Amino acid sequence: MLEYRDEHIESKERKLRDFIPVVLTFFVGLAVLSIYQNTMLYSMGVLDSIFNSSFFLYLLHHLGFASVISLFLAFIFNLLENKKPGLGLSTVKITIPFLLVLEAVLITYYIQNFEPLGSDIFGLFSTKEIRFSLLQASMASLITGAVCFICYKYIASLYTVISRMYPLTIVFFSIFLATLYSDKKPVNENKTQYLAEHLTERLLQWNSYEGAEEYPLLRPFQKETGLSAYFRTMDSLPHIKIILVDGLGNDFVNGRFTNFMPHLQELKLRSLSWKNFLSNTGESHASFPTVIGSLPFGESGFTTLPDFTYRNTLYSVLKDNGYATSFSYGGNTALFNMDRFLEEEKVDLIFDRNNFGNEFSLQEEDAAGITLGYPDGALFSNFHKNAKEFHGPKLDVFMTLSTKAPFHIPNFDKYRDRVAQIAEKSNLDGSAQRFVRRNEALFSSFVYADEALAEFMEMERSSPHFSNTIYILTGSHQLSEISQDNPLAKYRVPLLIFSPLLKSPGEIEKVASHADIAPSLLALLSANRPVKVPGQLGFLGGDLVKQFIKKGDRQIPLLRSAYKMHDFIVDDFFYSDGEMYQLDQDLNLKELEDGNKTDVEAIEQKFENFKSINRYVTTKNRIIPRSLSLIEDRKPKFSKEEMIWIESVFNGKDFDNAYSNAKRLAFQKDYGRALLLCEYILSEIPRHADTEILVGRIHAWKGNYDKAIEILNRVIKKYPKYGDGYCALMDAYFWxxxxxxxxxxxxxxxxxxxxxxxxxxxxxxxxALIVNKEEEEGGQSMQQKTVEIGSKRK
Incomplete structure (x- = not known):
């Protein structure tokens, strides 16, 4: 028995002794190929150096790839070795060289085409523009093979040392898991892994769009709306102010917690209000483009789409009709690419976190030392103090953040006491009372937000344009911190439309959503004034008031959160996570009646069709044709060579770090590279103020003073509260x-x-220079006058 055990241990050690050197040699081969790639790119002038930070990140990604391949091969190796000794080792020794040759081929393709080979491999031979040298790939493979052969002999001879490193396999696998979540760039990504991931992604796209229409959302503009019946005739185009309150759910306006927002209740009594209104998304950032443009979601909200997409929104259409536009938000617009969206829409004034003066204070920091931005009171006050006078109509949009976790508001103790008083006087049952006490910060934030809204409306009443303004107030989504009794409740938000132009207040029972706001507003304006609107629009929604006549026409898609589209409404049916419900007139969910169960399959098919359309129009830029779009793609285009260099010096999403690299290059007087990196930063984060200032300074350092002054004047206009812009401009003028x-x-x-x-x-x-110059000019002038007087006397 002991002899068998010793023999078994010896056999296991022999397997490890054979297997480990092979997989370690695999990583060595990948490292050699990394040097091959960077050496070639350096010789072509694409990279500044061979061994840079990107190279070491490249090795890390190779290590992760080698680890997971080794883990997979270890299973195959043991399985085959147990069946037939030597079979597993032979299989591994064939697989590893094959993978190295494949990587050499893919790297060669990347070097010669400046882009990695992905799912486009299917159309590889249908184009004549592909460059590839089989000889170069073969030479890279042979050199790598020779190095690996030598290293394998050396590694195998050191097995006694390597065998003690067995726990490192766990570390290697952990590194692989970490690299899965790192922001890889083609220049430092394992090319085989890149190809495998993109092929898998393409194969898994099972619900692709197969319709005949190239633009499936494109519909004729509907010039009539049910809203017109509620408004008086407009003598001129009205001002429009849209307020999107973060996390404001139906409970605070039409439900159990109305006592916590008394001012909003008063406003509701003077407004058009919707009893059954829905947000199309469960995310704040995703609700904004739905309200403004009735836009599809993509995977995680329209603003997160990686590429420019042609569309028309309230911003672009109203701007085309002479409106001045603005956007106010106390937070960072760089999050979720909102700044890029606003720049594309050519919004005139953007009051974000960069544009609040010293008179305003940021919200308190959370436990991680991070503050969301400026509270709602500061948001509205900043707008009223700094909005520019404009003699035409205006579209102003506000996004609040005080009612967003962690609910840090000014004077918290004051509002906490108010919450306790309101709760004590309310008719809330015991369970609701306990919920309020456990979430006093949340409810305090809504009491504060209600007060800030009331102060905003009071300021608006003193405006000369108040009588000709339409105010639209809605919530972004229902807060997840507030429990709901059914899966549809998380989307229920209020909608109030208030205006002195209203004939009378009223409550509308029609089920509507954020996607219906933009189409209805444009129709309302067109019904009253000559407004230019493209003949066809790619909106998701329809009318806020008019009911659908044809069965199946009312479809309300609902994006629960990023990458989670599981909910859908068709007529009076609600589909959620594979379950089907019937909706009553108050949006309560009921079990399906037997007679309606035949509709389930048809509704599921409509849902799948919408998901395929949503993916198609957002990935293929097919919302509307370019000829109908009122905005253009102004994002700079970079060559493939430029992108490789950019990715070699900047990997990830830390654009402050990229800015530091650009500043370092500028200090080294490598102005061309510095400007290129700045241009890339601004293409991704258009409102990175420090980068814009750096661009102006670089032009000044190069002696292009007029260009520098032009850029820096735009900077202080864009960020009038930021001192660094003024400093840079003063330097340019001085130099x-x-x-x-x-x-x-x-x-x-x-x-x-x-x-x-x-x-x-x-x-x-x-x-001081101006004064000295004036004194010198004054002295010269006096001397000249003295000479002239003396001449006259003579």
Missing amino acids: SGQNGGTYEIQRLSRKNGVQDKILDEKFKRSI
Whole structure:
């Protein structure tokens, strides 16, 4: 028995002794191919160096890939070795060289075409533009094979050392798991893994769009709306203000928690209100483009789409009709690419976190030391103080954040006491009372938001445009912190439309959604005034008031959260996670009656059809044709070579780090590379203020003073509260000897409340030069006059 055990241990050690050197040699081969790639790209002038930070990240990704391949091969190896000794080792020794040759071929393709080979492999031979050298790939494979052969002999001889490193396999596998979540770039990604992932993704796209229409959402613009019956005749185009309150669910306006927002209740009594209204999404950022443009969601919200997509929204259509546009948000618009969306829409004024002055205070930081931004009171006050006068109509959009976790609001103790008082006087049952006490921060934030909205409306009443303004207020989604009794309740939000132009208030029972707001507003304006609207639009929604006549026409898609589209409404049926419910007039869910069960399959088919259309129009840029779009793709285009260099110096999503790299390059006087990296940063984060300032400074350092001054003047107009922009502009004026604009810049900075000691020193420096010049000119003038007087006396 002991002899058998020893023999078994010896056999197991022999297997490990054979297997481990092979897989370690596999990683060595991948490392050699990494050097091959970077050496070739460096020799072509694409990379600045062979061994850079991107190279070491490349090795890390290779290590992760080698680890998972080794884990898979270990299973195959043991299985085959147990069947026939030597079979497993032979299989591994065939597989590893094959993978190395494949990687060499894919890297060669990447080097010569500057892009990795993915699912486009299916059309590889249908194009004549593909460049590939079989000789170069063969040479790379042979050199890699020779290095691996030598290393394998050496590694095999060191088995006694390597055998003690067995626990590192766990570490290697952990590294692989970590690399799965890293933001890989083609220049530092294992090319075989890239190909495998893209082929798998393509094969799994089972519900692809197969319709005959190239633009399946495109429909003629409906010029009539049920809203017209509720409005008086408009003598001119009205101002429109849309307020999107984060997390404001139906419970606070039409449900059990109405006592916590008394001012909103008063506004409701003077407004058109919707009893059965829905957000199309469960995410704040995703609700914004649905409200503004009735746009499809993509996978996780329209603004997160990686590429530009032609469309028309309230912003673009109203701007085309002479409206001034603005967007106000106390947070960071770079999140979820909202800044890119706003720049594409050419919004005139953007009041985000960069554009609040020193008179406003940020919300309290959370446990991680992060603040969401500025509270609602500051949001509305900043708008009223800094919005520019405009003699035409305006579209102003507000997104709040005080009612978003962690619910940090100013004067928390004050509002917490108010919550306790309201709860005590309310008719809430014991369970609801306990819920309020356990979530006092949440309810305090809504009491605060209600007060901020009331103050905003009070300020609006004093505006000369108040009588000709339409106010639209809705919630982004229902807060997940508030439990609901059915899966549809999470989408229920209020909608209030208030305006002095209304004939009378009223409550509308029709089931409608965020996607219906934009089409209805445009129809309302068209019914009253001559408004230019494209003849066809790619909207998801329809009318807020008019009922659908044809069965199956009312479809309301619902995006639960990123990558989770599991809910769908067709007429009076609600489909959720494979379950079907019937809706009553109050949106309560009922079990299906036997007679309706035949409709389940048809509704499921409609849902699958919508999901395929949603994916198709957002990935293929097929919402509307380019000829109908009122906006253009202004994002700069980079060559493949430029993208490889950019990815070699910047990997990930930390654009502040990319900015630091650009600044370092500029200090090294590599202005061309610095400007290229800046251009890339701004293509992804258009409102990265420091990068915009750096671009202006680089032009000034190059001696292009007029260009620098032009750029930096745009910067201080865009970020009037940011002192660094003024400092850079003052430097450009000083270096170019153009100090005449100093007093105007000083006036602007003071008007916008900019307090900066360095800026003050720059003002003093330039003013001193102006004074000296005036004194010199004055002395010369006096001397000239003295000479003239003397001449006359003679």
